[in-house]
Amino acid sequence: MMVGVLGAGQLGRMLALAGVPLGMRFRFFDPAPDSVAGHVGELVVGDWGDRATLERFARGLDACTLEFENVPVATHETVSATVPVRPGARALATSQDRVLEKSCFERLGIPTTLHRAVDTREELAEAVREVGVPCVLKSRRLGYDGKGQCVVRSDDDGALDEAWRAVAGRASIVEEFVPFDREVSIIGARGADGACVFYPLTWNTHAGGILRLSVAPAPGVSYKQQVDAENALRAVMEHLDYVGVLTIEFFERDRKLIANEMAPRVHNSGHWTIEGASCSQFENHLRAVCGLPLAVPFCRAAAMVNLIGSHAALPELARVPGARVHLYGKEIREGRKVGHVTLVGDDPVDVYAATRGLRAMANDPSLRTP
Numbered sequence: 491m492m493v494g495v496l497g498a499g500q501l502g503r504m505l506a507l508a509g510v511p512l513g514m515r516f517r518f519f520d521p522a523p524d525s526v527a528g529h530v531g532e533l534v535v536g537d538w539g540d541r542a543t544l545e546r547f548a549r550g551l552d553a554c555t556l557e558f559e560n561v562p563v564a565t566h567e568t569v570s571a572t573v574p575v576r577p578g579a580r581a582l583a584t585s586q587d588r589v590l591e592k593s594c595f596e597r598l599g600i601p602t603t604l605h606r607a608v609d610t611r612e613e614l615a616e617a618v619r620e621v622g623v624p625c626v627l628k629s630r631r632l633g634y635d636g637k638g639q640c641v642v643r644s645d646d647d648g649a650l651d652e653a654w655r656a657v658a659g660r661a662s663i664v665e666e667f668v669p670f671d672r673e674v675s676i677i678g679a680r681g682a683d684g685a686c687v688f689y690p691l692t693w694n695t696h697a698g699g700i701l702r703l704s705v706a707p708a709p710g711v712s713y714k715q716q717v718d719a720e721n722a723l724r725a726v727m728e729h730l731d732y733v734g735v736l737t738i739e740f741f742e743r744d745r746k747l748i749a750n751e752m753a754p755r756v757h758n759s760g761h762w763t764i765e766g767a768s769c770s771q772f773e774n775h776l777r778a779v780c781g782l783p784l785a786v787p788f789c790r791a792a793a794m795v796n797l798i799g800s801h802a803a804l805p806e807l808a809r810v811p812g813a814r815v816h817l818y819g820k821e822i823r824e825g826r827k828v829g830h831v832t833l834v835g836d837d838p839v840d841v842y843a844a845t846r847g848l849r850a851m852a853n854d855p856s857l858r859t860p
């Protein structure tokens with residue numbers, strides 16, 4: 491089976507590593523010729539709008555998916571004319587726009603942040619007055635890892651001008667600032683037949699907007715929280731007629747879950763499933779996309795530490811008993827995700843405690859915050 495993947499970063503690379511044992515072969519499409527999934531499959535290089543190259547990419551594929559949520563919807567449609575691309579264009583369009591995403595949560599009765607859409611500087615002033623300060627201004631589209639967003643602490647003209655500059659005057663959203671207790675995510679998959687499987691809620695710690703640490707299951711998570719998260723994810727997947735892995739990220743406050751955003755793809759907070767689950771998020775995504783039955787994942791406790799901007803600690807990390815090191819083959823650049831390390835155990839609190847040494851080796855700045 492030849493599987494096409496739009497985008498060829500580390501997520502695509504991990505999809506291929508999961509799919510090869512199932513007899514799958516991979517062809518990736520990406521504008522960047524040095525994309526790291528090219529090390530494990532065929533890489534077709536072209537711009538997202540390059541129809542001829544997209545058609546050449548699509549020819550002969552048995553199934554196609556994406557590993558990058560900012561693939562233009564028009565690109566998705568071009569490839570879909572030759573081979574079905576899963577998840578579909580509606581799911582992609584919804585998750586590319588923070589306003590559509592939040593409206594989707596609201597329509598389905600999933601608690602989300604209070605928010606207002608903002609198109610102009612005048613609307614920004616009105617929205618900040620309505621939502622109240624502090625609040626968060628985010629560009630509607632193309633934001634990731636905390637880019638294109640800022641916290642607005644005052645509704646005076648100077649503060650609003652500065653915020654408007656931070657989003658470069660683009661169509662945006664103003665959201666209430668949630669003083670969350672922690673951030674958690676749920677990952678699940680839906681097959682073309684409507685069957686769904688879920689992984690346990692995962693606790694995520696960010697620093698500078700970048701994910702640093704994930705622990706699963708999130709310590710202290712209740713059965714009700716897991717069920718609420720699964721029901722929310724199932725509702726979104728059914729609403730969007732979704733096929734593949736979908737992730738929802740939540741803020742947790744006073745044990746309640748508030749949906750922040752969704753990602754229509756395999757997710758960094760699920761990398762632990764490679765070693766910590768009987769079937770990883772990557773394999774379940776491929777099963778869904780290729781029309782195979784999904785596998786109910788049996789999971790152990792696990793923790794994942796991201797390697798950001800450096801893997802100089804590789805020799806040290808490789809010496810830690812039980813630590814599984816993944817390097818993505820990327821050129822080192824500040825703030826870039828270049829690898830991760832996973833530990834697996836019986837109790838998430840113990841596994842979390844055991845990550846302290848790994849995080850020190852990985853120079854995790856969130857270790858320094860109380």
Ligand code: AMP
Binds near residue numbers: 634666667669751
């Ligand atoms: P996002 O791009 O929406 O995932 O935001 C990146 C990070 O900024 C989140 O993981 C949170 O740590 C923080 N953040 C985003 N939105 C809010 C909010 N409304 N209230 C508090 N913190 C937020």
